[in-house]
Amino acid sequence: MTTQSPPIVSLQAPKDVSIDVIEQELRDIWQSYNNNEDGMAATRATTFSFIVYEPDAVQELLTLLGYYTGPIDGIAGPRTHAAIKVAQKDLELEVTGLSSDEFVARLRAAWEAEKNAEDGANHRQYAADLDAIGVADAIAASNPCRIITLCPTAEADEGVKASVSAYCPVNKRSQNTLVCCEYVTLSGTAEALERIGGIISELTIPSLPKFLWWKASPDGEYGLFKRLASQCDTIIVDSSTFREPETELLQVGDLLATDVPLADLNWSRLAPWQELTAEAFDPPERRDAILEVDRITIDYEKGNPCQAFMFLGWMASRLQWRPVGYSHRSGDYAIHRISFLGQDQRLIEAELAGVPVADWGEIQGDLISIKLSSTNLQADCCTVICSGTTGCMRMEASGGAQSCRVEQVSHLEDQKTETLLGKQLQRWGQDVLYQESMKVTSAILKLSQPD
Numbered sequence: 001m002t003t004q005s006p007p008i009v010s011l012q013a014p015k016d017v018s019i020d021v022i023e024q025e026l027r028d029i030w031q032s033y034n035n036n037e038d039g040m041a042a043t044r045a046t047t048f049s050f051i052v053y054e055p056d057a058v059q060e061l062l063t064l065l066g067y068y069t070g071p072i073d074g075i076a077g078p079r080t081h082a083a084i085k086v087a088q089k090d091l092e093l094e095v096t097g098l099s100s101d102e103f104v105a106r107l108r109a110a111w112e113a114e115k116n117a118e119d120g121a122n123h124r125q126y127a128a129d130l131d132a133i134g135v136a137d138a139i140a141a142s143n144p145c146r147i148i149t150l151c152p153t154a155e156a157d158e159g160v161k162a163s164v165s166a167y168c169p170v171n172k173r174s175q176n177t178l179v180c181c182e183y184v185t186l187s188g189t190a191e192a193l194e195r196i197g198g199i200i201s202e203l204t205i206p207s208l209p210k211f212l213w214w215k216a217s218p219d220g221e222y223g224l225f226k227r228l229a230s231q232c233d234t235i236i237v238d239s240s241t242f243r244e245p246e247t248e249l250l251q252v253g254d255l256l257a258t259d260v261p262l263a264d265l266n267w268s269r270l271a272p273w274q275e276l277t278a279e280a281f282d283p284p285e286r287r288d289a290i291l292e293v294d295r296i297t298i299d300y301e302k303g304n305p306c307q308a309f310m311f312l313g314w315m316a317s318r319l320q321w322r323p324v325g326y327s328h329r330s331g332d333y334a335i336h337r338i339s340f341l342g343q344d345q346r347l348i349e350a351e352l353a354g355v356p357v358a359d360w361g362e363i364q365g366d367l368i369s370i371k372l373s374s375t376n377l378q379a380d381c382c383t384v385i386c387s388g389t390t391g392c393m394r395m396e397a398s399g400g401a402q403s404c405r406v407e408q409v410s411h412l413e414d415q416k417t418e419t420l421l422g423k424q425l426q427r428w429g430q431d432v433l434y435q436e437s438m439k440v441t442s443a444i445l446k447l448s449q450p451d
Helices: 019-034 058-064 078-090 101-117 135-142 190-195 197-202 223-231 245-257 271-280 284-292 306-319 393-397 417-424 432-447
Strands: 008-017 041-044 049-053 146-152 161-169 177-188 210-214 234-237 262-264 295-301 322-329 334-341 347-355 367-373 383-387 405-409
Touching (some): 019 177, 190 223, 234 417, 245 262, 271 405, 306 334
Parallel strands (some): 146 177, 383 405
Antiparallel strands (some): 008 161
8 A cells, every 4th residue: 555645854763762761862852953043843743642553574574575565554455465475375375365374474484594594694674664654654644643653573582672753744834833743663572562561651642642553463361452452542453454354353342342442444444335225225215114124145355254244233233133143154255144033033134245356455355245135025125235346246136026226335535544544543432333333243253153
């Protein structure tokens, strides 16, 4: 993903410092700049603190091994998928374009072998991207804040290394004053970062909102996650990047059940689909028809069913359907079948179909199409909603005696990660609709768990 960033003024390039002098180093940056003679003053941002926890080192390892040249931002976009495919082919693994624990282990082994082959020579090092290229930096360019980036590494545990820097987007200025962003980067093993959890909390700006972007599996038992989650106003995840979608989506549901203020960027991507679904039954002559719906088919890009499960959870929560049955079949199409009982004990059947696609878009698991229909052939409820990029062919080809209303979701630029993240940072706290929908989604996923 390419992120457009405004011009910036560098107050301080990344500077390695001791953990216990981070605040003093930041104060020194502002003092030294404001004492210059160019007539410009720099103001420290007072919007919010933004903690970013980077996931494991897939992009980092791909970069070190020469497969990937894009930004290290944790987002599995087209360039990352392409790099994974090439690496999988070289490592003689199944070429899927998707990461896995085995794939990461093989990358680490390949990197260790390359380092050893260099016999102590200076090998390539990954440096955190602090030049406003990554998504987090694009957010800071529009919302000057303090970004605290936590970078777990796969190296030996040698404690935590720290660096500080400051940049000022030129578009955030008032007369002769620049409004600037502070960066604190902490790198070390996950265990080392957990040991300094208290210090990380103290680095946030007092009395201002605190956001945590957790770009990894939302493990409620991980000590650092628990500490930061208890102190932040909102924890942000993106289920489109989950490696084990059903398991991790269920973890999200469990966290929400304990009132953790959690938001999922992938949930926000469902808004156009939800709006069109609601609009389809808004005309007076169709309002009662929604109660006749007892068949739902949802097609999604195979690989990550999170959007499909969350949309189904949203529908079921609005219509008060209770999940009672689940089955799954693997193959070219990944098929999930879920049964519900309605308020009148009527049986509702849903099918989620993971459709193999040659080239997925920027978001893995995007919805392709949705069909709502009824076994009551007299009901005027048949509705087909489909993506503007993939069309409605499969849904329309399924036929049926009912005539269907067809709607199309246009490709929207505001579904990109940086746009959704920017919007999320303007609000915090609980999203009741999301919580209610995820409660049903979790109930569905629990039916899939072995007894």
